[in-house]
Amino acid sequence: MxxxxxxxxxxxxxxxxGPRRRTAxxxxxVETVCDLLTYYPRRYxxxxxQEPVEGVTxxxxxxxxxxxxxxxxxxxxLGGRRTLVEATLTDGTGS
Structure with a gap:
């Protein structure tokens, strides 16, 4: 083709x-199959x-x-309505 x-x-x-995805x-x-195949997102x-933990900035x-x-x-x-989740990740180079 x-x-x-x-x-x-x-x-x-x-x-x-369907109709919703077509609208999006x-x-x-993107209106045709060709448009979809040649579409490149603004940000990728x-x-x-993969990066080691020690190199994180x-x-x-x-x-x-x-x-x-x-x-x-x-x-x-305010009033403690939000929850903050905090995690420590380690990979042998740092945490």
Whole structure:
């Protein structure tokens, strides 16, 4: 099938694409099967690269693999309506 043929097929012919998903896809400019195949998200996080705990810096998105050494929770906010969960992860290089 050529890209021209795919460009003639509306995205809703695909299984799992109903009215709601079609509307969501149209909001980002995806209306045909060709549009879907050539769509690249604005932001992409590479979750295949794993980092050691010792290399973690603030305000970065990354994937850590390790063992949870401790976990706890506490109430925060006005009147304690929110719960904060805190965990310590270790992988042999740090925690």
């Amino acid at each position: 050529t890209l021209a043929e795919l460009d003639a097929l509306p995205v809703e012919i695909l299984n799992g694409v 896809l149209a909001a980002v400019g 996080v590479d979750r295949t690269r 603030l305000n970065t998105e990354l994937v850590l693999v390790g063992e949870i050494a401790a976990i706890g929770k506490r109430r925060t906010g």
